[in-house]
Amino acid sequence: MKRAGLYAVYPLVIFVLIILLFPFFVMVSTAFKPVSEVYSNPPHWIPRELYFRNFSDIWYKYPLGSYFKNSFIISVGTTLLTMIFCIPAAYAVARLRFRAKSFLMYLFLVVQMFSPIIVVISLFKIVALLGLLDTLLSLVLTNSVFALTFAIWLLSGYFRNIPKEIEEAALIDGCSRIQSIIRILLPVAMPGVVTTIIYTFISAWNEFMFALTFITSMDKRPLTLGLYNFIGRWTVQWQYLMASAILALIPVVILFMFIERELVQGLAGGAVKG
């Protein structure tokens, strides 16, 4: 790129950012307005004064604390369950030879692309049979299923990149296989493990459809469903919804920034490995 093109870059970049961040400007603008300003026609961008009351109101007037708690329980539970299944499977895929391996990996990659909608009809039946309707456990189980295949993919890639010799040395020194995984492989592959944990956590945190289908009681709603129910009951208090959205988005956006590169690599496969 030549220097001459540089002057054109800034206006274009700014234009792109305005388009991509537009709703977040709206979110921030509305979250700091009192109700009288939120419902003024024509609306205005800049609040007359920074109004912080919305942020305290949502904790007292709405069960926001319980939404956060539920989302947290579901996300932690999903992450734990997924990791328990995913670590041995990823190890087997990365380190061991067995006949069905490439078939299974192929299957996982294909399965990853399914919409949960296809199976939600029958999952509903299964969840009901297990007596798990309207429980957080139902969401832990279903979120884990849909995070698991990609988690195995992601983690086995990290395991593969670590030289075998380190573990082999440990095995020769009389470590059991399990010990060599826990003491040697996992610490060395920690960045990959953390990435997989974050990915799973975020996917559970953002999940909406299963929550919508399986959860009926108010006190079991995760954030996505809880905020959705702000809408369509009585009149929407948009300033409260926007303030809640800020609080709900900040943790995931920050976490996401850590894994975004790995996600792109993991999803595009060899296509972007330069």
Next chain:
Amino acid sequence: MRGKFWRTESVVAYLFMVPASVFLLVFMFYPIVYVILMSFFRVNKLGDLMSFSGWANFRFMFDKPEFWQVVLRSCIWTAIAVAVKTGLGLVIALLLNVEFLGKKLARTLVIIPWASSVPISAMIWQWTYNNDFGLLNHTLRVLGIWKNPPIWLAEPGSAFAANLWVDIWCGIPFMALVFLAGLQAIPQELYEAAEVDGATSWTKFRFVTLPLLSGVLTVATLLSTLWTFNDFNVIYVLTAGGPGTSTDILITYIYKYAFQYLRFGPAAAMAVITFAILLTVSIIYARSYFKEGAF
């Protein structure tokens, strides 16, 4: 490599695969089989299989003009969204590939729509689209870009466009980032060699950039096709397929049939059709994924 060692290695491997496989069998493969069964049975409001009904559930849907409208809309939805995401993603990637002050910050900001939770983004957009108090129409009017913007979510046509835009907006960052990664993998020497041969910017783009990006383009477009076709959250939150079913795509329509109308049989039939479509595209994606980089 026959013998005891090999045997034990594969025994260990299968043991390690058991927990994940059993879990997937129960909660993924069994539900798929059950949905296929449901689609060939009369199903009551609780989802129990009542009696074998052959193709009746499929015929029930095929006889509805509305179903075909939804199928057509899903195709249009996917085609437009993927094309726009790919185009804009490529433009943004090219922009971010230029060296300028604040590039890192710009890249980080571009990610945010992808990083935020889709249902929550859709709620924010719903408020943004509000005609009386929303800042989108207000800004369009004030800047003179559009004197009479539509009441976005009230009319079928504009509601479809509004849904489509939010889906596109959510999908742009991934496209931009994946193309950027692809661009950065192109060796600089190729551009220098092209310049020596007197290539213009356009010819460099046409004969160096595009051919070398083709692998990334294929994989990203296929992924995007799957995601776009499956975008339940945006439509459900913004308009729930309304007004009427005018903004439903197959994915939201299936959900509506199952959990609003409680017609599990026809919903299962549509799920099976959707499953077949997705399976086809997924297999193509998996193939191009492996072709680009075997594991």
